[in-house]
Amino acid sequence: MTFDATRLANAATAALRAYDPGHDLPALRLRFGAQIAELGSNENVLGPSPLALAAMQRALADIHRYPDPRGAALKAALARTHGVGVEHIVLGNGSHELLMMLAQCFADAAHSVVFSQYGFAVFPIATAAAGAQPICVPALPRTHALAPFGHDLAAIAAAVRVDTRIVYLANPNNPTGTWFGDAELTEFLSRVPREVLVVVDEAYNEFVDAPGLSSALTLRAQNPNLIVSRTFSKAYALAGARVGYFIADASVVAVLERMRESFNVNTLALAGAEAALGDIRHLEKVRAFNSSERAWLIAELAQRGLTCLPSQTNFVLVDLGRDTAVLERQLFERGVIVRPMGGYGLAQTLRISIGSRAENAQLLAALDAADGY
Ligand SMILES: *Cc1c(COP(=O)(O)O)cnc(C)c1O
Numbered sequence: 001m002t003f004d005a006t007r008l009a010n011a012a013t014a015a016l017r018a019y020d021p022g023h024d025l026p027a028l029r030l031r032f033g034a035q036i037a038e039l040g041s042n043e044n045v046l047g048p049s050p051l052a053l054a055a056m057q058r059a060l061a062d063i064h065r066y067p068d069p070r071g072a073a074l075k076a077a078l079a080r081t082h083g084v085g086v087e088h089i090v091l092g093n094g095s096h097e098l099l100m101m102l103a104q105c106f107a108d109a110a111h112s113v114v115f116s117q118y119g120f121a122v123f124p125i126a127t128a129a130a131g132a133q134p135i136c137v138p139a140l141p142r143t144h145a146l147a148p149f150g151h152d153l154a155a156i157a158a159a160v161r162v163d164t165r166i167v168y169l170a171n172p173n174n175p176t177g178t179w180f181g182d183a184e185l186t187e188f189l190s191r192v193p194r195e196v197l198v199v200v201d202e203a204y205n206e207f208v209d210a211p212g213l214s215s216a217l218t219l220r221a222q223n224p225n226l227i228v229s230r231t232f233s234k235a236y237a238l239a240g241a242r243v244g245y246f247i248a249d250a251s252v253v254a255v256l257e258r259m260r261e262s263f264n265v266n267t268l269a270l271a272g273a274e275a276a277l278g279d280i281r282h283l284e285k286v287r288a289f290n291s292s293e294r295a296w297l298i299a300e301l302a303q304r305g306l307t308c309l310p311s312q313t314n315f316v317l318v319d320l321g322r323d324t325a326v327l328e329r330q331l332f333e334r335g336v337i338v339r340p341m342g343g344y345g346l347a348q349t350l351r352i353s354i355g356s357r358a359e360n361a362q363l364l365a366a367l368d369a370a371d372g373y
Contacts (some may be wrong), residue, residue, distance in 0.1 A: 011109075012131035023337055033334040037359035040339040042174065042315045044237035045356045046289060048272065052238065055275035056268045067267040074265075074274045077142035078245060081277055082217060087250040090257060093264045095203060095231040095244025096122055102227070102246075103130035103166060104196060105259050111165040118152040118176050118344055122202055123168040135159050139176075142319070148309050149317075149346065150178030155281070157191040167192065170201040171216070172208065175344055175351045177311030181212035182219070189223045198250065199227045203244075204313040206235030206283060206353075207290050213312065217247060224249040232269075234314060235286050236276045270366040290314050293354050300364055315353045317341070324350050327370055334366040 022040065029036055044291045071091040079086045092098035103126040107113055115123035115130045117139040127134045137159045151169060160167065172179040180188075185200070192198055200216035208214075216228045227248040233239040243265055246256070276282075298308045298316060308316040320327065328340050328350065338357075339351040352363065 010131075012129055015128050015131075016125065020343070021283075022339070025337070028335075035335045037336045037355055037362045039066040039355050039359060039363060040337045040351075041239070042234060042313070042351075042353045043239050044286060044314065045239060045354070045359065046087055046286050048237040049276045051279045051280035051282070052236070052272040054275040055271040056241070059267050059271035063267060065267070067263050067265060067270055069262045071265055071270055074243075074277075077274045077277050082135065082247060084220075084247055085250075088247050088253060088261065090246045090248070090253045091265045091270075092244045092246070092260075093266075093269075094233060095201065095229045095240040095246075097242075097264065098244055098246050099123070099168070099201065099229060100126045100129060101200070101256055101259050102197070102199065103127055103132060105255050107132035107165040109133070110163065112161055113166045114156055114159050114164055115168040116156060116173070116312050118149045118173070118346060119151065119168065120170040120203075121173050121344070123170075126168070127166075128272045133163075135161070135164070135202060139282050140178075146310065146321075147176075147178035147180065149176045150179060153180055153184055153188040160192055160196055161255055164196050167196055167198045168201065169199065170203070171202045171213075172201065172312040174313065174315070175317055175339070175341060175346065175349075177212055177313045177315060177317050179208070179209075179210065179312045182214055182216075183212065185216055185217060189219060189226065192225075194223075194225045197225050197227055198223070199229055201229040203229070203234055205230065206287060207314050208312045209287075209291050210312050220247065224251075227252060232273045232276060235283060235290075236273070237286070238269070238272050238276060239273050242266070243269040243273040268357065290354055293357065293360065297352075297354060297360050300360075301367075303362070304367055306367070309349075315351055317346075318350045318352060320348050320350065323347050325368075326372070330370040331363070331366045334362070334369065336363050336366045338363075 073087045075086045099122050107130045109131045111132045112135050113127040115133045137156045140152045142148045231244040307319050341349045
């Protein structure tokens with residue numbers, strides 16, 4: 001008999017599939033060289049603060065040591081930035097790790113977990129990995145004026161059951177780019193029992209410039225069940241270093257600390273994130289570039305008859321109104337990598353990250369050259 005561990009996997013793992021990384025980017029970089037426009041992963045093309053890079057260089061001197069298992073210096077910097085005590089912060093190897101850990105710590109087969117259709121892809125995976133029951137709430141309709149395909153907070157609140165332990169929200173959301181305001185979240189929280197943990201994933205918060213949306217952090221004091229997720233992967237441009245964090249009630253943090261691997265955030269990531277947080281001018285530069293470049297790209301796409309959903313992020317979701325596979329292939333042949341959305345059930349859309357002006361221009365040129373668009 002041949003050995004096959006597949007059938008030995010536990011029930012939760014049996015229901016999972018391995019992450020599909022999509023394009024093989026290292027191979028594509030070899031093929032296209034400098035001609036590649038990587039617009040598929042919402043990375044920040046301006047790169048991290050030079051202060052972060054310098055701090056990471058210095059931290060290399062201690063790379064033979066284990067990292068600080070408490071992440072004390074980074075937590076202290078985050079505590080100052082957000083005006084909270086360090087006991088409200090838990091650090092993750094990317095926020096992805098914490099989103100997974102949350103379900104593992106708080107939900108199992110006896111519980112349900114609620115999230116939106118077209119919400120962040122990690123939410124159903126975290127639910128399945130914990131063996132919990134998923135409740136996927138239909139998104140707002142495509143014709144919705146403010147948030148097409150966005151979170152329907154009233155329907156999400158109504159979907160919460162007595163066995164619900166967690167609600168995952170993303171604001172702004174990936175892949176739609178849509179958002180809800182502080183007032184809507186306040187209303188939502190008033191409808192959800194305190195025994196339900198409400199996660200607001202704010203991975204793109206630093207890019208927000210819309211009136212009426214600040215951060216769920218402003219509502220945390222009145223809502224101990226509220227958990228705010230942030231990351232250094234997007235505006236801080238440290239995606240490769242892997243650092244994210246939750247700000248939550250101290251009791252939530254204490255439970256997560258039981259499951260957290262002691263050295264989950266590495267030495268370079270700790271040093272880089274702390275220094276990045278201190279460089280407000282770089283963050284302002286990133287924010288200003290993203291706002292103006294996003295507006296420019298949306299206008300250029302509109303001139304070509306292509307409609308973007310409203311976005312408060314560093315990407316746009318283009319609604320083609322028909323299957324995008326052929327166009328995606330044509331862009332690909334010109335070295336323009338975008339994110340196809342078939343896996344999300346949005347096969348008529350393409351998610352395009354805001355790149356450098358040269359990359360965005362390459363995208364537009366490739367669109368102009370594409371047959372039938
Ligand atoms: C990119 C992204 C993250 C970041 O994940 P990390 O693990 O911190 O890199 C989290 N949530 C959403 C919605 C994202 O799009």
